[in-house]
Amino acid sequence: MRWFWIDRFTEFVSGERATALKCVSLGEDHLHDHLPGYPMMPGSLVTEGMAQAGGLLVSEYYGFNELVVLGKISQARFHGRVRPGQTMTYQIEVDTLRPDGAAVTATAQVGEKCHATAQLFFARMGDASQQPRGPRLFRNHNLLNWLNLVGVFEVGVRPDGTRLRSSDYSLAERGSLAERGSLAERGSLAERGSLAERGPLDEALPDKEAPCAGAS
Amino acid sequence: MPSQEEIFEKVREALVDALGVEDDEVTPEATLQGDLDAESIDFLDIVFRLEKSFDIKIERGELFPEDILTDAEYVQDGKVNEAGIAKLKERMPFADLSKFEADPVVQNLGQQLTVRDMCRFVEHKLATA
Numbered sequence: 559m560r561w562f563w564i565d566r567f568t569e570f571v572s573g574e575r576a577t578a579l580k581c582v583s584l585g586e587d588h589l590h591d592h593l594p595g596y597p598m599m600p601g602s603l604v605t606e607g608m609a610q611a612g613g614l615l616v617s618e619y620y621g622f623n624e625l626v627v628l629g630k631i632s633q634a635r636f637h638g639r640v641r642p643g644q645t646m647t648y649q650i651e652v653d654t655l656r657p658d659g660a661a662v663t664a665t666a667q668v669g670e671k672c673h674a675t676a677q678l679f680f681a682r683m684g685d686a687s688q689q690p691r692g693p694r695l696f697r698n699h700n701l702l703n704w705l706n707l708v709g710v711f712e713v714g715v716r717p718d719g720t721r722l723r724s725s726d727y728s729l730a731e732r733g734s735l736a737e738r739g740s741l742a743e744r745g746s747l748a749e750r751g752s753l754a755e756r757g758p759l760d761e762a763l764p765d766k767e768a769p770c771a772g773a774s
Numbered sequence: 775m776p777s778q779e780e781i782f783e784k785v786r787e788a789l790v791d792a793l794g795v796e797d798d799e800v801t802p803e804a805t806l807q808g809d810l811d812a813e814s815i816d817f818l819d820i821v822f823r824l825e826k827s828f829d830i831k832i833e834r835g836e837l838f839p840e841d842i843l844t845d846a847e848y849v850q851d852g853k854v855n856e857a858g859i860a861k862l863k864e865r866m867p868f869a870d871l872s873k874f875e876a877d878p879v880v881q882n883l884g885q886q887l888t889v890r891d892m893c894r895f896v897e898h899k900l901a902t903a
Contacts, residue, residue, distance in 0.1 A: 681815060
């Protein structure tokens with residue numbers, strides 16, 4: 559199981575707002591314990607999804623240069639149940655962005671129905687995050703991989719409409735990706751630029767826009 | 775310039791939202807950490823709300839000067855020295871530090887900061903804006 563609680567961004571405007579999707583699937587282990595025989599998405603993981611979406615939005619504003627942590631859930635309200643097969647749309651609006659922290663308002667909708675609202679507060683760790691506290695568990699290439707997986711550089715723009723590009727950030731750890739097995743075989747992400755910039759998968763597998771015809 | 779009552783009401787609203795406390799718990803005498811259970815992360819949240827509510831700019835450490843409380847020049851054996859007290863008075867003209875001076879253990883400052891102090895802080899900010 560991977561700790562990814564958003565599937566994809568559909569909107570990402572630097573320093574302002576973001577929209578992300580979370581498709582709830584019976585394939586997720588946790589749903590078989592919450593609750594046995596009546597699977598529904600736990601509110602804690604809905605909050606985590608909103609925090610991941612909001613955290614990436616805030617972190618981008620700081621140039622992805624340092625740790626931004628969820629410092630506090632000021633408020634969270636839930637209004638119903640989300641079941642497997644449903645899709646949540648997380649909408650994040652930045653309330654405050656300062657050098658020392660940020661606050662966002664987040665909502666989770668299922669269709670037209672509001673499922674949850676939250677106020678989340680992020681603290682910027684600054685120099686404190688640079689202090690060594692054992693082995694690093696989350697490195698730049700992990701972050702870059704995550705940003706690519708959830709499509710930040712596919713939809714991300716600045717308020718003036720210009721595209722966000724992975725090459726704008728110091729995310730590639732020089733030399734480290736080439737030494738890493740599978741990534742090395744594929745060429746480092748730093749060399750390739752983001753998938754969004756080159757779009758090889760989109761070109762190879764264009765979305766089928768026509769409706770499905772019956773099997774022939 | 776809003777009246778003292780208006781300032782108190784907005785401060786109360788900020789504290790209720792930031793700390794999840796009830797309206798009637800936020801009295802002028804209530805201490806932020808002792809009575810309202812504010813933690814260090816809450817101070818930044820409160821600052822954000824005050825900035826928005828009063829349209830003011832509050833710099834880091836302005837409301838709660840943690841830089842003084844962690845500076846070896848001003849703190850010895852866990853207590854703020856005379857130079858530190860003088861510095862705190864300079865930086866916190868809005869706060870009544872007389873009780874803290876009697877036993878200037880670093881942790882006491884946050885414990886003794888009251889809602890009234892916070893209202894005075896806002897008044898001070900609005901007056902000097």
